[in-house]
Amino acid sequence: MSSGRTAMDDRPHHLLAKRLALAAATAFLAINLWTGAPLLALWVGSQVVGRSALSMSAVFVVVIVLAVLAIAMVLALTWLDATYNRLTGQPLRENRLTWLRSMNTQGETIGEGIPISALERITMASVYLAVTAFIIWFFFYARSPLP
Secondary structure (H helix, E strand, O other): OOOOOOHHHHOHHHHHHHHHHHHHHHHHHHHHHHOHHHHHHHHHHHHHHOOOOOOHHHHHHHHHHHHHHHHHHHHHHHHHHHHHHHHHOOOOOOOOOHHHOOOOOOOOOOOOOOOOOHHHHHHHHHHHHHHHHHHHHHHHHOOOOOO
């Protein structure tokens, strides 16, 4: 009889608070994937240098730290999305990319009709903002040699 859930878990405002917390965590991770992880990796690399000249060990440390942070953040985003889908009751999707699926469509469903979750929209928005900010910086502020 004890399912580990209390009557408070079923209240709409409690579910809304959980959904908002998951959305806030997703926004934080999605933005820091583009900004915080590279800055932290550069800082760690600068601590390894110890002098004013760049060394290959510092570059290696930056690459490794950035890879570890990016993988950790992507796994956290995946976990947040799965948790959000369970909380909202959205159907689970196949974890295989569409372009990796077999061309044989007999007996295979494409997975259309499954709506995009709010967390996926937040992640997509952060990608759009990052690309737009890079384009604006590149063409207007970086003094590009392009005409």
